[in-house]
Amino acid sequence: MAMPRIRAVRAFVVRGGGADYHDQGAEHWIDDHIATPMAKYPEYRQSRQAFGLNVLGTLVVEVEADDGTVGFALTTAGEPGAYIVERHLARFLEGAPVTDIERIWDQLYNATLYYGRKGIVVNVISAIDLALYDLLGKLRGEPVYALLGGPVRDELVFYATGARPDLAEGMGFIGGKLPLHHGPAEGPAGMRANLRELQTMRERVSDDFFLAWDCWMSLDLDYATRLAHAGAEFGLRWIEEALPPDDYWGYAELRRRVPPGMWVTTGEHESTRYGFRLLLEMGCADLIQPDVNWCGGITELLKISALADAHGAMVVPHGSSVYSYHFVVTRHNSPFAEFLMMHPQASEVVPMFSPLLLDEPVPVNGRLKLPETPGFGVRLNPECELHRPYPR
Ligand SMILES: C[C@H](O)[C@H](O)CC(=O)C(=O)O
Numbered sequence: 001m002a003m004p005r006i007r008a009v010r011a012f013v014v015r016g017g018g019a020d021y022h023d024q025g026a027e028h029w030i031d032d033h034i035a036t037p038m039a040k041y042p043e044y045r046q047s048r049q050a051f052g053l054n055v056l057g058t059l060v061v062e063v064e065a066d067d068g069t070v071g072f073a074l075t076t077a078g079e080p081g082a083y084i085v086e087r088h089l090a091r092f093l094e095g096a097p098v099t100d101i102e103r104i105w106d107q108l109y110n111a112t113l114y115y116g117r118k119g120i121v122v123n124v125i126s127a128i129d130l131a132l133y134d135l136l137g138k139l140r141g142e143p144v145y146a147l148l149g150g151p152v153r154d155e156l157v158f159y160a161t162g163a164r165p166d167l168a169e170g171m172g173f174i175g176g177k178l179p180l181h182h183g184p185a186e187g188p189a190g191m192r193a194n195l196r197e198l199q200t201m202r203e204r205v206s207d208d209f210f211l212a213w214d215c216w217m218s219l220d221l222d223y224a225t226r227l228a229h230a231g232a233e234f235g236l237r238w239i240e241e242a243l244p245p246d247d248y249w250g251y252a253e254l255r256r257r258v259p260p261g262m263w264v265t266t267g268e269h270e271s272t273r274y275g276f277r278l279l280l281e282m283g284c285a286d287l288i289q290p291d292v293n294w295c296g297g298i299t300e301l302l303k304i305s306a307l308a309d310a311h312g313a314m315v316v317p318h319g320s321s322v323y324s325y326h327f328v329v330t331r332h333n334s335p336f337a338e339f340l341m342m343h344p345q346a347s348e349v350v351p352m353f354s355p356l357l358l359d360e361p362v363p364v365n366g367r368l369k370l371p372e373t374p375g376f377g378v379r380l381n382p383e384c385e386l387h388r389p390y391p392r
């Protein structure tokens with residue numbers, strides 16, 4: 001069967017949740033005094049939005065084939081991302097066969113090397129790549145996980161990220177990841193408060209339920225080492241993103257320093273096979289956490305994952321909702337998935353990219369069997385207002 005060609009590419013921006021999941025209202029646990037690299041400045045300590053965490057907004061990329069079929073995907077890139085798609089990258093897609101995903105990825109990456117390699121540009125490449133997978137799945141009538149070689153297990157299991165691991169256990173999750181609330185600038189009192197919180201959660205959950213800490217790049221090696229050792233008393237399973245993403249040397253040293261059996265994890269702010277190659281070859285992590293919407297999309301994630309497999313490392317993507325699930329279900333070295341609790345009090349399961357997607361699957365009793373809907377199986381919610389800042 002002759003596959004269609006790509007007729008048009010469009011880039012939209014939308015505010016409030018979606019792939020920019022930090023773009024939430026006040027009173028949300030995700031913006032409540034979470035330790036960050038900016039927390040050394042007291043005025044930016046209470047709220048991440050105060051230093052601009054939600055300035056970008058969600059970018060929606062649509063790719064339309066000449067038979068009218070539309071694939072789409074999301075990332076965090078807002079207006080700058082829309083500019084890159086419409087004014088620069090659309091030329092590599094429009095007119096190309098929908099099947100040419102590998103070549104298109106290579107052209108997007110190489111054509112942006114002079115200002116890209118990481119960050120917004122690779123976020124944009126990720127969204128384009130995922131939109132192409134969505135389109136190809138729709139045209140072939142197959143879910144993306146089938147395009148990736150098919151599932152290796154019947155259903156997914158999840159851990160929950162949020163302020164209430166104790167409630168997450170009752171919802172069927174296998175573990176809970178707490179945001180770390182206090183960084184080095186808050187001194188010994190902050191360290192004690194962190195440990196009290198972990199202890200409280202440990203007392204409320206069963207022994208089999210794992211607990212982890214998400215440090216969101218906020219610590220230094222000394223603080224991270226002390227936190228890991230103190231956390232071991234409460235069975236801390238892993239310490240995540242303790243250091244700035246560029247400090248590969250620090251991660252390698254932290255991994256040598258943590259108590260035996262505790263995992264060092266990182267990677268949500270890393271991109272492409274080259275960034276992950278550094279993490280893996282330098283022995284920085286037991287488990288890597290590429291975000292499918294940020295690391296280069298599925299095309300790049302397959303390469304990252306093969307590299308991780310050869311290094312004996314697990315791959316449990318950061319966030320990325322349905323885009324991650326279609327990958328995780330096809331890989332033996334991705335034993336479970338993350339579920340980011342987007343309910344403001346983390347007390348209910350709500351779709352991770354709410355309200356932007358319709359049919360976004362969520363775990364029920366901590367488990368999920370992916371539907372066989374073609375592509376990623378999600379639709380844009382028509383009630384969300386999309387803005388196209390750079391129409392052509
Ligand atoms: C909770 C973390 O600070 C961040 O918002 C999400 C994240 O890093 C993760 O889910 O991992």
Ligand SMILES: [Mg+2]
Nearest residue numbers: 214240241268
């Ligand atoms: Mg994290």
